[in-house]
Amino acid sequence: MRNAFAAVVTELAAADPRIVVLSGDIGNRLFDAFREKFPDRFYNCGVAEANMTGMAAGMALCGLRPFTYTITPFGTTRVLEQIRVDICYHNVPVTIVGTGSGLSYASLGPTHHSLEDVAFLRTLPNMTVLCPADVAEVRAAVAAVLTIPGPAYIRLGKKGEPPVHRQRPAFVIGRGITVRLGSDVCLLGLGTMVATAVEAAALLQERGVSAQVVSMHTAKPLDEDLLRECFARFALVAVVEEHSRIGGLGAAVAQWLAAQNPYPPARLLSFATPDVFLHESGSQPYFRKSLGLTADAIAAEVLRAYGVP
Amino acid sequence: MARKIRGRVVEMSHAAKTPHLGSALSCVDILVAAYWGAMRIDPAQPLDPGRDRFLLSKGHAATALYATLAYRGFFDPQLLERFNCDGGALAEHPSLQCVPGVEAATGSLGHGLPLALGMALAQRIRGPRFRSFVLMSDGECEEGTVWEAALFAAAQRIQSVLAVVDYNKWQATGRSNEIMALCPLAEKWRAFGWSAHELDGHDLAALRSALAALPDGSGKPVALIAHTVKGKGISFMEDDNNWHYRIPTGDEVLAARRELGLADTPLAASQPPSPPTPLPKGEGTSP
Numbered sequence: 319m320r321n322a323f324a325a326v327v328t329e330l331a332a333a334d335p336r337i338v339v340l341s342g343d344i345g346n347r348l349f350d351a352f353r354e355k356f357p358d359r360f361y362n363c364g365v366a367e368a369n370m371t372g373m374a375a376g377m378a379l380c381g382l383r384p385f386t387y388t389i390t391p392f393g394t395t396r397v398l399e400q401i402r403v404d405i406c407y408h409n410v411p412v413t414i415v416g417t418g419s420g421l422s423y424a425s426l427g428p429t430h431h432s433l434e435d436v437a438f439l440r441t442l443p444n445m446t447v448l449c450p451a452d453v454a455e456v457r458a459a460v461a462a463v464l465t466i467p468g469p470a471y472i473r474l475g476k477k478g479e480p481p482v483h484r485q486r487p488a489f490v491i492g493r494g495i496t497v498r499l500g501s502d503v504c505l506l507g508l509g510t511m512v513a514t515a516v517e518a519a520a521l522l523q524e525r526g527v528s529a530q531v532v533s534m535h536t537a538k539p540l541d542e543d544l545l546r547e548c549f550a551r552f553a554l555v556a557v558v559e560e561h562s563r564i565g566g567l568g569a570a571v572a573q574w575l576a577a578q579n580p581y582p583p584a585r586l587l588s589f590a591t592p593d594v595f596l597h598e599s600g601s602q603p604y605f606r607k608s609l610g611l612t613a614d615a616i617a618a619e620v621l622r623a624y625g626v627p
Numbered sequence: 628m629a630r631k632i633r634g635r636v637v638e639m640s641h642a643a644k645t646p647h648l649g650s651a652l653s654c655v656d657i658l659v660a661a662y663w664g665a666m667r668i669d670p671a672q673p674l675d676p677g678r679d680r681f682l683l684s685k686g687h688a689a690t691a692l693y694a695t696l697a698y699r700g701f702f703d704p705q706l707l708e709r710f711n712c713d714g715g716a717l718a719e720h721p722s723l724q725c726v727p728g729v730e731a732a733t734g735s736l737g738h739g740l741p742l743a744l745g746m747a748l749a750q751r752i753r754g755p756r757f758r759s760f761v762l763m764s765d766g767e768c769e770e771g772t773v774w775e776a777a778l779f780a781a782a783q784r785i786q787s788v789l790a791v792v793d794y795n796k797w798q799a800t801g802r803s804n805e806i807m808a809l810c811p812l813a814e815k816w817r818a819f820g821w822s823a824h825e826l827d828g829h830d831l832a833a834l835r836s837a838l839a840a841l842p843d844g845s846g847k848p849v850a851l852i853a854h855t856v857k858g859k860g861i862s863f864m865e866d867d868n869n870w871h872y873r874i875p876t877g878d879e880v881l882a883a884r885r886e887l888g889l890a891d892t893p894l895a896a897s898q899p900p901s902p903p904t905p906l907p908k909g910e911g912t913s914p
Contacts, residue, residue: 338752358752366775367655369741372777376745379731380676382752384745399735400772404742407732408723 319473319510320348320390320417323455326460327385328352331359336381336466338389340374342367342388344417349387367392371400371414378410389423390416390432390473398438405469406442413463414439414471419449420560421591422475424602433591436508437565438502439471440538446470447490447537449509449559449567452482454534458489466491475510482512482533492536494544502554503620507536508559508567511589514606517560517613518620525617525626537567545574549582554624556587558616560606563590587623589616628698629659629831633860634889635694635707641880643711645719649858649870651691653795654762656829657853658695661760665838670700673727677755680730680746684739685764685793686720692729693717701728737741737770739763740790744776747787758787758841766798769807774819777848780821786842790821793828795857797868828853848871861886 325440328351331337338359353360355513363370367388374384386393393416394401405412416435423430439447448463448470449455456474463470482559487495497512498519512533521528530552534541548555568588577587589608606612610619632655640648643720666679683692690710697704706726709715717727720734731742744761750757769774780788791833794812796803804810816823826833834853843849857871858864861883876882881891 335753338748361748363779364775364777364782368737368772369744369775369779372738372741372772372776373745373748376742376747377749377752378745379742380746380749380753382749400738400741403732403735404738 319450319453319457319476319477320345322456323387323460323472323474324348324352324413325418326457326539328345328355330461330464331356334383336383338377338382338384340370340384340386341435342386342392344388368397368400371397374412375400375404375408375410378405378412379408383411383413385413385415387415387417390419390435391430392419394432394435394471395438401439401469402442403586406444407445407462409468411463411467412469414469415474416471417474418476419473420475421602421605422510424596424600424605427599428595428597431596433560433562434565435473436537436567437569440565440570444468447473447536448491448536449473449537451497451507451509451512451533452479454481454483454487455489455533458487459535462489462491473509479510480513482516485551492539494532494534494536494541496532498529498531500528502528502552503554503556503624504530504532504548505553505616506532506534506548506557506567506571508537508557508561511558511560511577511611514611514613514616516613518558518616521613521617522620525621527624527626529620534567537570540570540574542574545571549575549578549584552584553606554585554587554620555587556616556620558589558611559589560611562593563588564593566590585623587620589619628663629655630860630887632659632691632694632698632890634884634887636690637861637875637880637883639690639694639707639710641875641877642708644874645690645711646874647687647690647719648871648873648875648904649797649864649868650685650764650795651688651830652859652861652864653828653855653857654685654688654793655691655860656831657762657791657793657834658691660831660834660838662699664835666760667757670728671702677757679757680743680759682731682733682739682743682759682761683721684733684761685736685767686733686857689717689719689721692721693726696726696728699728702726736764736767737772740773740776741778743788744780744785747785748783750787755892756787758789760789760791760838762791762793764798765792765803765809765812768792768809777816777819777821780848780869784846785848786846788848789838789841790848791838792852793855794852795855797857799871801868813850813852816852820847821850822847823850823852825852825854828855829859896913
């Protein structure tokens with residue numbers, strides 16, 4: 319995903335002179351092509367993310383379209399104050415790009431995990447929160463943020479994520495993309511967990527349960543039309559995300575659901591990370607397994623809740 | 628003009644019952660030197676892309692900025708009477724384009740310098756050329772972002788930004804050199820790769836020439852360490868940190884105005900509130 323981001327921002331910068339890339343001293347060689355083509359529009363801002371974020375806002379106040387790029391916790395939670403005041407309050411088009419989101423950098427240890435970023439950024443007025451499912455959605459998301467007037471956050475994994483889309487998806491901010499049709503239950507995936515949701519749907523199919531899968535790439539603003547349709551059509555809706563159950567997509571959907579009148583009959587399940595820090599060492603697959611975020615675990619829980627023995 | 632602004636700031640603090648009077652009074656001369664002399668601005672074109680930018684990074688001195696902008700012609704001074712009123716445009720800390728001339732929302736300290744560096748890079752990338760003046764407090768220099776920005780500006784040899792430190796030696800609850808080891812402040816900026824000049828922050832002629840001399844020929848970003856007196860201009864407020872929070876009484880406002888050589892005027896608070904003056908259309912929140 320990070321390579322796709324670097325490639326697409328380089329392509330788009332050729333046609334859009336407002337694009338600037340600010341890096342927090344990461345992405346060794348990642349932006350070589352960008353730097354070569356647009357040496358005046360790339361700045362390595364050093365290990366000083368608060369200044370980077372404030373500078374991005376200053377640039378955007380002057381009409382540029384800066385992207386800040388670093389490892390997710392350092393570009394989001396560390397600088398929440400700058401995002402809130404400099405970017406969101408001023409409502410300027412800065413795009414914060416976080417790499418290694420969720421547990422993608424699990425093995426780097428707890429400082430590098432980001433299981434709260436969606437919750438924090440979702441609370442900020444004017445902020446759009448995008449969690450692309452695969453490389454194709456990354457490319458589409460970067461192009462899409464250039465069409466909105468305000469701030470955005472793009473939550474990336476790292477590299478080698480399995481593709482969800484065979485061809486270029488019709489990506490519209492705030493509109494979920496149905497990636498698999500089904501009739502019994504619906505899995506709403508966030509970001510890199512969409513691929514896992516697709517796997518889980520295949521396992522459910524083997525047990526005779528037809529699952530629809532949606533890439534809810536926009537965690538904010540929520541696709542309320544799609545939710546209305548899903549909760550009307552399916553007996554069970556499950557949100558699948560690599561993020562804390564507090565404040566993530568599952569929480570957003572639950573809050574939306576609680577306000578519905580009449581209350582839809584469909585049941586809501588949430589697959590997310592618990593309200594804990596992780597203290598062991600381990601890889602992303604290890605933690606996904608231990609936290610019940612694998613296709614097997616998701617399918618088993620959905621079957622239980624759906625009443626299939 | 629500085630006396631007129633000081634008188635107005637004291638009235639506003641009294642009428643709206645707002646603190647930070649000492650902080651506002653200490654930077655009035657810096658504002659006057661910037662807005663009447665040093666900066667390339669046109670109050671009739673507050674969003675001209677080529678205008679010099681002024682960022683009041685010490686946003687708690689908002690009354691001084693509002694009065695300066697009003698008297699410089701950015702908006703009708705009558706609007707100052709609606710300072711801090713419910714539903715008004717002028718809050719205790721400024722927000723972006725709340726009135727023409729306010730370039731950013733400030734109040735949380737340590738934000739102005741990074742914003743100004745971004746503006747400096749933007750004009751380097753796309754033009755047009757302009758300069759950015761950032762007014763910070765000495766207490767604000769305790770924020771880490773100030774030094775992140777200082778390191779970056781020096782590395783990039785940004786010469787279109789001027790950082791002015793209103794060095795009144797006080798912060799909210801004590802001496803700024805005791806609470807944190809700010810001293811020697813000018814040497815710190817020099818050690819961070821800046822060209823730092825010290826001057827009397829109440830000497831208008833010195834301020835005007837220092838502000839106008841940007842870039843200063845050193846090839847480095849420039850910091851002005853302006854030695855100031857908190858509460859400057861009113862004898863019973865000068866260097867008395869109680870005036871960080873104290874609100875002046877009506878008698879104190881009159882005494883202050885007499886000291887400033889201003890006529891006794893009915894206090895703003897005792898006047899009926901004026902209807903808000905409409906702002907120029909099409910100059911809302913877009914930068």
